[in-house]
Amino acid sequence: MRDDIKEVLITEEEIQEKVKELGKLLTEEYQGKFPLVVGVLKGSLPFMGDLIQQIDTHIELDLMDVSSYGNDTVSSGEVKIVKDLNTSVEGRDVLILEDIIDSGLTLSYLVKLFQYRKAKSVKVVTLLDKPEGRNVDLVPDIAGFIVPDEFVVGYGLDYAEKYRNLPFIGILKPEIYQG
Ligand code: PRP
Numbered sequence: 001m002r003d004d005i006k007e008v009l010i011t012e013e014e015i016q017e018k019v020k021e022l023g024k025l026l027t028e029e030y031q032g033k034f035p036l037v038v039g040v041l042k043g044s045l046p047f048m049g050d051l052i053q054q055i056d057t058h059i060e061l062d063l064m065d066v067s068s069y070g071n072d073t074v075s076s077g078e079v080k081i082v083k084d085l086n087t088s089v090e091g092r093d094v095l096i097l098e099d100i101i102d103s104g105l106t107l108s109y110l111v112k113l114f115q116y117r118k119a120k121s122v123k124v125v126t127l128l129d130k131p132e133g134r135n136v137d138l139v140p141d142i143a144g145f146i147v148p149d150e151f152v153v154g155y156g157l158d159y160a161e162k163y164r165n166l167p168f169i170g171i172l173k174p175e176i177y178q179g
């Protein structure tokens, strides 16, 4: 698996350090608020798992499964709800967790959906932001790292469902997705 990686972009240690930093910010932001923390499956799972342990105030968890990429490296352009929330967002402070914002399509869809469902507030935290990929206007409230316009995998991010279990963020060798 690791032979398929051209370059490690963000190490495991750098990720964990950033996660602690973000946890501190969110602990202050949501003190006494009981936010609904929504992880976007499947990519946000490792980030969510680590980050929530660094938020030192009460939170409620839920998960939403949306998909826009299928097994391709480029977005299909449409967002599909695979699994909706179990919880009502009405009147809630919603905090969406993502692994990466690329075109912005997934998150702009979710932010609008939760606003339409009358959330009290909707904020977005993403581990990675790829501003060069943007097609729709979407600025995260908090972004951990800015990444270049390359196909990155690991720590939740997949190529054809693989590499999500790598503990670091790496750039895939082009021959892997060029076949
Ligand atoms: C990826 C990633 C983000 C989204 C970002 O998810 O995890 O959710 O794409 O791209 P965008 O900003 O262009 O919408 P994907 O749809 O591949 O599903 P997955 O998390 O299950 O891999």
Ligand code: MN
Pocket: 040, 041, 042, 043, 044, 066
């Ligand atoms: Mn995703």
Ligand code: MG
Pocket: 043, 069, 070, 158
């Ligand atoms: Mg994917």
